[in-house]
Amino acid sequence: MPDAPSPDLSPFDAVVIGAGAAGLFCAGQAGQLGVKVLLVDHAEKVAEKIRISGGGRCNFTNRDLDPRAPHKHFLGDNPHFCRSALARYTPADFLALVQKHGIPFHEKHKGQLFGDESSDDFIRMLLAECEAGGVTHWQPCSVSAIAHDGEGYTLQTSRGAVRTRAVVIATGGLSIPKIGATDFGHRIAQQFGLRVVAPRPALVPLTFDGAAWAPFAQLAGLALPVRIETGTKKERVAFDEDLLFTHRGLSGPAVLQISSYWKEGTPLRIDLAPGQDLAGELLAAKARGSRKLIANELAQWVPSRLADAWVQQDAAWQRPVNEASDKALQQLAARLSAWELVPTGSEGYRKAEVTAGGVDTRELSSQTLEATKQPRLYFIGEVVDVTGWLGGYNFQWAWASGHACAQALAASLVSRENAP
Ligand SMILES: Cc1cc2nc3c(=O)[nH]c(=O)nc-3n(C[C@H](O)[C@H](O)[C@H](O)COP(=O)(O)OP(=O)(O)OC[C@H]3O[C@@H](n4cnc5c(N)ncnc54)[C@H](O)[C@@H]3O)c2cc1C
Structure with missing residues (x-):
């Protein structure tokens, strides 16, 4: 039988549900501000997403984040919602904490900060912060019901009933269910009458129809720098990043980034040789009388595996340059520089790094x-309709929203005399 503390014996100021990035950080900060915090998570292991993040090294923040212009790196129904929290807890603030704990780190491209050694360093740091805040941590512990009365909340958990004055939902999004992701946060929001923006996988590889993809499936494993875009006019979004061919479609940073903006049924446009005047180069080669096969000439500007596969699409491209018509060379160059293709779908939550959508920001105080309509019920991290770009932005949102919530918990729950 699990321990079943009576509600009266467990008077926590706040219960944080979800010991991931946002929940751990919020619990530690609130505890250090004098809030009596219970942190619960239904998974066996703490912060599994931090552990697998950034290829095991945790891309923990991004120096390029501009809190005054959050729409540059965040999306959601109201991309300005995150401004307040991001301005009050910046990448520099989190970096100072990382340095205080002596964790070595380095900067990769585009402002991305990674640990030098292991993501575990960050988990240890967050657990140490919780310990410093006297946080009680129950794990594994699931929560089956949350009820509100005038005084606070009663939670039914697998370790018994718990009484608390405030509840923080930090249960994240739906991606990677095999390591504990659930729709718990969305269900609790709905229970209390809060709207939820329809969730969808984001930062996710895109897939294509099997037959149409067959000519490109042989390129699986090939990576190259591209310019990728989707949408038109005001909704046009573009990224200059690396693209990776897979057996079922496209991945790599370029595709993960664009997937967050891509709408089903609409095309992607990809320049496979950005910054190159391919038509000009091929026509110049023809003018020089080049007898090289077109694929071999092309291999100066794109990877040879891509060049070989690409020319298979048209017999007019499978000949020496000097025998090709100008039109064929121009068409080949145009197709490579503006490859238009419509994904059939994505790899879904199984592979998505994040979930777009979530608790509607119009229901929350920024x-x-x-x-706004349910006192002392808070939502932080990925469960909220705030989605960052690839590159450390999602963790920075987890830290910043956790910090804003911790400050609010302390302001509302800790009397001046008891404050540390
Ligand atoms: C493979 C991968 C790599 C990533 N790499 C990066 C990166 O390098 N940089 C970056 O910024 N972002 C990265 N992300 C995204 C980042 O991990 C998330 O945005 C971030 O972890 C969200 O924090 P969170 O606390 O809101 O949710 P999570 O970290 O997902 O934590 C939610 C917690 O809630 C618990 N939980 C869920 N349901 C329940 C329930 N019913 N009861 C109790 N507990 C529950 C879960 O077990 C989990 O511990 C990556 C994501 C993935 C999948």
């Missing part, structure tokens, strides 16, 4: 992350 200062405190508290539900």
Whole structure:
């Protein structure tokens, strides 16, 4: 039988549900501000997503984040919602904490900060912060029901009933269910009458129809720098990043980034040789009388595996340059520079790094992350309709929203005399 503390014996100021990035950080900060915090998570292991993040090294923040212009790196129904929390807890603030704990780190491209050694360093740091805040941590512990009365909340958990004055939902999004992701946060929001923006996988590889993809499936494993875009006019979004061919479609940073903006049924446009005047180069080669096969000439500007596969699409491209018509060379160059293709779908939550959508930001205070119509119920991290770009932005949102919530918990729950 699990321990079943009576509700009266467990008077926590706040229960944080979800010991991932946002929940751990919020619990530690709130605890250090004098809030009596219980942190619960249904998984066996703590912060599994931090562990697998950034290829095991955790891309923990991004120096390029501009809190005054969050729409540059975040999406959601209201991309300005995150401004307040991001401005009050910046990448520099989190970096200072990382340095205080002596964790070595380095910068990769585009402002991305990674640990030098292991993501475990960050998990240890967050657990140490919780310990410093006197946080009680129950794991594994699931929560089956949350009820509100005038005084606070009663939670039914696998370790018994718990009484608390405030509840923080930090249960994340739906991606990677095999390591503990659930729709718990969305269900709790709905229970309390809060709207949820339809969730969808984001930062996710895109897939293509099997037959149409067959000529490109042989390129699986090939990576190259591209310019990729989707949408038109005001909705046009473009990224200059690496693209990776897979057996079922496309991945790599370029595709993960664009997937967050891509709408089903619409095309992607990809320049496979960005910055190159391919038509000009091929026509110049023809003018020089080059007898090289077109694929071999092309291999100066794109990977030879791509050049070989690409020319298979048209018999007019499978000949020496000097025997090809100008039109054929121009068409080949145009197709490579503006490859238009419509994904049939994505690899889904199984492979998505994040979930777009979530608790509607119109239901929350941007200062405190508290539900406007439900006192002392807070939502932080990925469960909220705030989605960052690839590159450390999602963790920075987890830290910043956790910090804003911790400040609010302390302001509302800790009397001046008891504050540390
Ligand atoms: C493979 C991968 C790599 C990533 N790499 C990066 C990166 O390098 N940089 C970056 O910024 N972002 C990265 N992300 C995204 C980042 O991990 C998330 O945005 C971030 O972890 C969200 O924090 P969170 O605390 O809101 O949710 P999570 O970290 O997902 O934590 C949610 C917690 O809630 C628990 N939980 C869920 N349901 C319940 C329930 N019913 N009861 C109790 N507990 C529950 C879960 O077990 C989990 O511990 C990556 C994601 C993936 C999948």
